Amino acid sequence: MRIDVVSIFPDYLAPLELSLVGKARREGILDLQVHDLRAWTTDRHRTVDDTPFGGGAGMVMRPDVWGTALDHLLEPSTSSAAPGATTLLIPTPSGAPLTQQDAEELAGRERLIIACGRYEGIDARVAEHYAQRPEVTVREFSLGDYVLNGGEVAALVLVEAVARLLPGVVGNPASLVEESHSTAPGGGLLEYPVYTKPATWRGLAAPDVLLSGHHGKVARWRRDQALRRTAQRRPDLIAGLDQATLDEADRAVL
Numbered sequence: 001m002r003i004d005v006v007s008i009f010p011d012y013l014a015p016l017e018l019s020l021v022g023k024a025r026r027e028g029i030l031d032l033q034v035h036d037l038r039a040w041t042t043d044r045h046r047t048v049d050d051t052p053f054g055g056g057a058g059m060v061m062r063p064d065v066w067g068t069a070l071d072h073l074l075e076p077s078t079s080s081a082a083p084g085a086t087t088l089l090i091p092t093p094s095g096a097p098l099t100q101q102d103a104e105e106l107a108g109r110e111r112l113i114i115a116c117g118r119y120e121g122i123d124a125r126v127a128e129h130y131a132q133r134p135e136v137t138v139r140e141f142s143l144g145d146y147v148l149n150g151g152e153v154a155a156l157v158l159v160e161a162v163a164r165l166l167p168g169v170v171g172n173p174a175s176l177v178e179e180s181h182s183t184a185p186g187g188g189l190l191e192y193p194v195y196t197k198p199a200t201w202r203g204l205a206a207p208d209v210l211l212s213g214h215h216g217k218v219a220r221w222r223r224d225q226a227l228r229r230t231a232q233r234r235p236d237l238i239a240g241l242d243q244a245t246l247d248e249a250d251r252a253v254l
């Protein structure tokens with residue numbers, strides 16, 4: 001998979017050299033490139049923004065600068081012209097909240113470009129224009145109902161959520177199945193609480209069942225805990241569950 005991240009603060013993306021994402025890059029699983037938007041400016045001051053039409057506070061990122069950058073990244077030498085081959089991701093608090101399902105879908109794409117906004121955001125015509133290009137799918141996404149200073153943190157989140165789903169990135173792929181928000185059958189819950197050694201720490205004992213060695217009982221306990229925790233913390237997720245995936249024991253917990 002190829003991911004290009006465009007930002008006026010490319011140094012902000014330095015953590016993408018670390019940990020599993022950094023390793024995936026070094027191993028060639030992920031071709032990730034970070035670009036400075038200002039490389040595509042043409043004036044002496046390397047201007048990327050201007051005052052908003054209609055007045056008001058703040059500055060808006062210019063569509064012409066973004067257009068030059070994105071056209072360059074979409075050149076046939078760097079991307080396929082097949083319909084929808086490239087997904088252009090634009091982080092914005094007015095986008096649809098990013099979900100695990102989105103991450104899974106994006107992990108199946110060939111090419112992602114992430115356009116990090118700053119100031120009051122990117123001129124709306126950028127999303128509109130690229131949505132009309134057959135080789136591009138545009139997705140405006142939000143990290144949540146709060147406002148950040150820029151799209152770089154959203155890019156870090158997105159790359160990490162997607163990259164860990166690529167084959168070979170996480171050592172044991174089984175660990176992806178039982179996670180919170182998993183879309184695997186029986187998933188859609190928050191994960192059960194997890195424990196490790198020592199068995200007792202500061203007077204708190206790990207649940208006996210987890211030390212019992214009884215796989216069936218461990219599995220049932222974990223499922224019950226996941227259901228209880230989800231019902232308590234995220235009742236919206238319980239409401240959205242496919243009732244057909246719940247057995248009698250599940251229903252007894254709820």
Ligand code: SAM
Pocket residue numbers: 090091092093094115116117118119120121122141142143144145146147148149150151152154
């Ligand atoms: N004026 C915009 C609004 O009220 O919707 C907020 C702009 S924000 C200060 C600047 C940039 O930060 C956005 O263009 C976007 O890239 C990023 N950003 C801020 N909050 C975000 C969120 N919740 N999710 C994703 N990106 C966000």
